[in-house]
Amino acid sequence: MYDNFAYIYDRLMNDVDYSNLAGYIESIFRRYDLKPGLVLDLGCGTGSLCIELSKKGYEMIGIDLSLDMLACARQKALECEEDILFLNQDITNFELYGTVGAVVSLMDTINYITNKRSLERTFKLVKNYLDPGGIFIFDINTAYKFENVLADNVFYDIGDDVSYIWKNAYNRKSKICRFDLTFFVREGGLYRKFDEVHSERCYSIDELKEMIAASGLDVLDVFDDKTFNAPKKNSERVFFICRKGIDEGRGE
Numbered sequence: 001m002y003d004n005f006a007y008i009y010d011r012l013m014n015d016v017d018y019s020n021l022a023g024y025i026e027s028i029f030r031r032y033d034l035k036p037g038l039v040l041d042l043g044c045g046t047g048s049l050c051i052e053l054s055k056k057g058y059e060m061i062g063i064d065l066s067l068d069m070l071a072c073a074r075q076k077a078l079e080c081e082e083d084i085l086f087l088n089q090d091i092t093n094f095e096l097y098g099t100v101g102a103v104v105s106l107m108d109t110i111n112y113i114t115n116k117r118s119l120e121r122t123f124k125l126v127k128n129y130l131d132p133g134g135i136f137i138f139d140i141n142t143a144y145k146f147e148n149v150l151a152d153n154v155f156y157d158i159g160d161d162v163s164y165i166w167k168n169a170y171n172r173k174s175k176i177c178r179f180d181l182t183f184f185v186r187e188g189g190l191y192r193k194f195d196e197v198h199s200e201r202c203y204s205i206d207e208l209k210e211m212i213a214a215s216g217l218d219v220l221d222v223f224d225d226k227t228f229n230a231p232k233k234n235s236e237r238v239f240f241i242c243r244k245g246i247d248e249g250r251g252e
Contacts (some may be wrong), residue, residue: 008044008060008162009069014112016107022052024226025104025137030243031228032220034135036101042091042122042138043109048074053104055083062086063094090126092118097234099131105138108237111200112178114223116211119203123215134219136242145236146170146202150177161186175202196248208240217242 026140029036037059041050046069052061052076062084068088079083089095091105092113103126113119126136141150147170155166162166163184170177179198184191197241209219225237 008183010048010072011159011162012157012164013048013107016048018052021049022056022104022228025049025053025136026056028135028137028239029102032135032241032243034102034133036131036134038100038102040096040100040103040129042094042103042105042126043107043112044073044086045069047076047086049104050079050084050086051080051082055080059195060084061096061100063089063091065090077127090104092122094125096129098127099134101131101134103130103134103136105136108139108200109201110138110140111141112198114199114201120211120214120231123212123217127216127248130217130244132244132248133246134244135220136244138242139237139239140203140208140228141200142231142235142238143202143204144234146175146177146200147172148234149236163191170202176200177202205238212240212242216248217244 039053039060040056041053041060041062044050044064047062050060050062050073062073064073064086065088067088070088073084073086077086077125087094091109110119113122130136150168151170153168159166165182167180168177169180177200179200181196181198182193183196184193205222212219220230220241221239223239224231224235225239231238
């Protein structure tokens with residue numbers, strides 16, 4: 001996964017305002033009176049959010065499993081003259097040499113962890129590597145989005161250089177949504193076709209709250225997409241704000 005996808009990812013995500021997203025993350029830091037010097041981005045992809053937060057003065061670490069994604073991220077950071085540490089690790093089993101002031105994991109990275117035990121391990125690792133009082137921010141695609149927007153729908157986009165067909169299959173019993181994507185990428189006068197298969201799992205807000213509590217983190221708030229408002233019934237994306245206890249040290 002991502003071997004070919006990495007190199008067209010940014011084109012497909014050109015509707016995401018990463019500068020605005022970084023501003024929202026910074027507003028969360030202010031809201032909870034946190035001034036993290038070092039921030040970890042789990043599932044950093046091609047590094048767009050890392051770069052925007054780095055521009056705001058935060059020291060960044062980005063972790064991703066895809067070497068191709070990280071190659072794109074390193075090149076972009078170099079071009080922007082931002083000094084960011086990118087690590088090739090599995091976010092469900094990552095390791096750092098010390099703790100960080102904040103952890104972020106956005107663009108439904110958490111939904112991509114389809115195994116519940118793996119997600120529980122991720123939450124425990126986040127707690128382990130957070131400074132006491134540190135904050136963990138992540139977002140998810142909601143149950144409403146899986147059931148009413150993604151579901152079994154087909155999406156497509158026809159561009160001059162890249163076109164794609166995106167077909168979904170959502171299993172309401174397993175809560176797994178399979179994304180079958182076919183891309184046509186222009187190379188000279190021809191188009192190269194390649195396929196990708198991705199999967200996400202639908203987690204309810206209450207289910208995630210229980211898993212986070214089991215990890216030892218505290219859920220401070222759950223907000224509707226890039227706001228400080230409570231989620232609505234038709235919210236498609238929500239943000240979780242979690243914190244490690246001030247009196248807690250690093251686990252084993």
